[in-house]
Amino acid sequence: MGTQLVIRLPQGVRLTPLGVRLAAHADTMARSLAAASEDVHEYLGEHRGRLRLGAFPTAGLGLMPEALTALRHHHPSAELSVVDLGPTEGSALVAEGELDLAIVGEYAEPLEQPPGVEHVHLVDDPIHAVMPDEHPKARTGELRLREFADDPWASAAANLPNRRQLDAVAAAEGIAANVPFESESYAVAQAIVSAGVAVTFVPRLALTHAAGTVHQPMTEPNLFRRVHAAVPSDTRHCPLTPLFLRLLHGVRAEHLT
Numbered sequence: 710m711g712t713q714l715v716i717r718l719p720q721g722v723r724l725t726p727l728g729v730r731l732a733a734h735a736d737t738m739a740r741s742l743a744a745a746s747e748d749v750h751e752y753l754g755e756h757r758g759r760l761r762l763g764a765f766p767t768a769g770l771g772l773m774p775e776a777l778t779a780l781r782h783h784h785p786s787a788e789l790s791v792v793d794l795g796p797t798e799g800s801a802l803v804a805e806g807e808l809d810l811a812i813v814g815e816y817a818e819p820l821e822q823p824p825g826v827e828h829v830h831l832v833d834d835p836i837h838a839v840m841p842d843e844h845p846k847a848r849t850g851e852l853r854l855r856e857f858a859d860d861p862w863a864s865a866a867a868n869l870p871n872r873r874q875l876d877a878v879a880a881a882e883g884i885a886a887n888v889p890f891e892s893e894s895y896a897v898a899q900a901i902v903s904a905g906v907a908v909t910f911v912p913r914l915a916l917t918h919a920a921g922t923v924h925q926p927m928t929e930p931n932l933f934r935r936v937h938a939a940v941p942s943d944t945r946h947c948p949l950t951p952l953f954l955r956l957l958h959g960v961r962a963e964h965l966t
Contacts, residue, residue, distance in 0.1 A: 713725055758784070758786060758787050758788055758949070759787070759788040759789075759790075759809075759947070759949070760780070760787060760788070760789050760790075760809050760810070760947065760949040760950065760953060761790050761792075761807070761808045761809045761810075762789070762790065762791045762792070762808065762809065762810050762811070762812075762953070763791065763792045763793075763794045763798075763799045763802060763808045763810075763811035763812070764791065764793070764794060764799070764811065764812040765793075765794055765795060765796040765798075765799075765812065765813070765814055766793060767895060767912065767914040767915040768812040768814070768914060768936060769791065769793060769812075770914070771914035772812060772831070772914070772936075772957055772960050772961070773791065773812070775956075775960045776953060776956040776957050776959075776960050777789065777791075779956045779959070780949070780952065780953055780956055783952065784949065784952075787949060792808070794811060794813075796813060796814030796815075796816075796870065796871075796934075797813060797814065797815075797820060797821075797870060798811075798813075799811025799812065799813045799939050800813055800820060800821065800822060800823055800826050800828070800939040801821075801823060803823075803826050803939045803940065803941060804823035804824065804825055804826045809940075809941070809944075809947045809949070809950045810938055810939065810940050810950050810953055810954065811938070811939045812831070812936060812937070812938055812939075812957075813828070813936070813937050813938075813939050814834075814870075814912075814934050814935070814936055814937075815870075815934065815935040815936075815937060816870040816871050816873065816874035816934055816935075817870075817873065817874040817877055817878075818870060818873065818874075820937070825941060825942050825943075826939050826940070826941060826942065827939070827940055827941075827942050828937040828938070828939055829937060829938045829939075829940060829954060830935065830936075830937050831936045831937060831938055831957055831958065831961050832935075832936045832961045833933045833934075833935055833936075834912040834913050834914050834933055834934040834935070834936050835912070835913050835926045835927070835931075835932070835933045836910050836911065836912055836913075836926070836927050836932035836933055836934065837910070837911060837912070837913055837916060837924040837925060837926050837927065838852050838854075838857065838908060838909075838910055838924065838925055838926075838927055839898075839899055839902050839908065839909045839910070839911055839916070839919075839922050839923070839924040840857075840860075840902060840908040840922065840923060840924075841902060841903075841905045841908075841921060841922060841923075842921055842922060842923045843905070844860075844908065844923070847923045848923075849925075851928040851929070852925050852926070852927050852928055852929075853927070853928065853929040854878060854879065854882050854884065854910075854927060854929070854930060854932075855882050855883070855884055857908050858884045858885075860887070860907065860908045861887055861888075861889050861890065861906065861907045861908070862875075862886055862887060862888045862889075862890070862907060862908060862909060862910070863888070863890035863891075863892065863897075863898040863899075863901040863902060863907040863908070863909040864886075864888050864890070864891065864892075864898065864909060864910065865891065865892065865893050866891050866893065867888075869893065871934070872888075874932070875910060875932075878930055878932060881930075882930070889907075890906070890907050895909075895911045895912075895915035895917070896915075896917050898911065899911065899916075899917045899919040899922060900917075900919055902919065902922050903919040903920055903921045903922050905921065910927070910932070911924075912933070912934045913926075914936075938954055938957060940954060
């Protein structure tokens with residue numbers, strides 16, 4: 710700024726009045742930076758042993774338990790938490806820093822991937838047809854969607870991703886889907902099938918093996934739900950995240966391949 714801050718003297722230097730004021734600000738900034746550094750280290754220390762997870766219900770049932778058990782074995786003092794989510798909700802919560810890892814589901818429409826979040830593929834979860842055990846197709850070797858054109862279907866509401874996938878495939882097959890039974894719950898849909906009044910189409914992870922029903926994978930078209938782990942692009946603040954991801958891959962390899 711062209712303003713003198715020090716005065717040179719025979720014995721050394723002396724601050725000018727403005728120099729004194731700036732030195733006070735420098736001291737304040739140094740203390741603030743030291744406090745910020747301490748706060749960051751405290752935050753990282755607190756969060757290194759914490760893992761905040763989210764999953765949609767069928768992944769919570771089919772993938773989470775064994776991975777959580779294995780993680781507890783490796784890190785018995787880890788602070789773990791799990792929240793229940795819709796299949797497409799987890800990525801945004803990871804991006805916002807609310808979760809360290811979320812299991813998300815992708816149907817026909819690509820999942821939105823927020824900045825700072827990576828989607829790591831876990832498994833393609835095949836769609837099974839679930840029908841009453843007296844259904845004419847209950848014991849056949851191959852199942853085609855068009856073979857259920859005359860059946861009432863149980864499925865999700867028309868605005869949900871899994872239903873949109875089913876409607877799109879039905880339209881491509883020349884089928885007008887008849888869906889008098891609507892539920893977001895795969896378990897409820899299978900209970901309706903158990904009553905003998907409908908058929909339904911659910912991912913393998915969601916099978917409940919309800920009494921009085923049989924299930925088989927669809928062969929034409931080959932329907933599936935893609936399951937991913939949404940994780941931060943930078944996991945340095947939470948080293949348990951990559952470990953849990955490896956454990957999820959182990960569960961996948963053991964049960965779903």
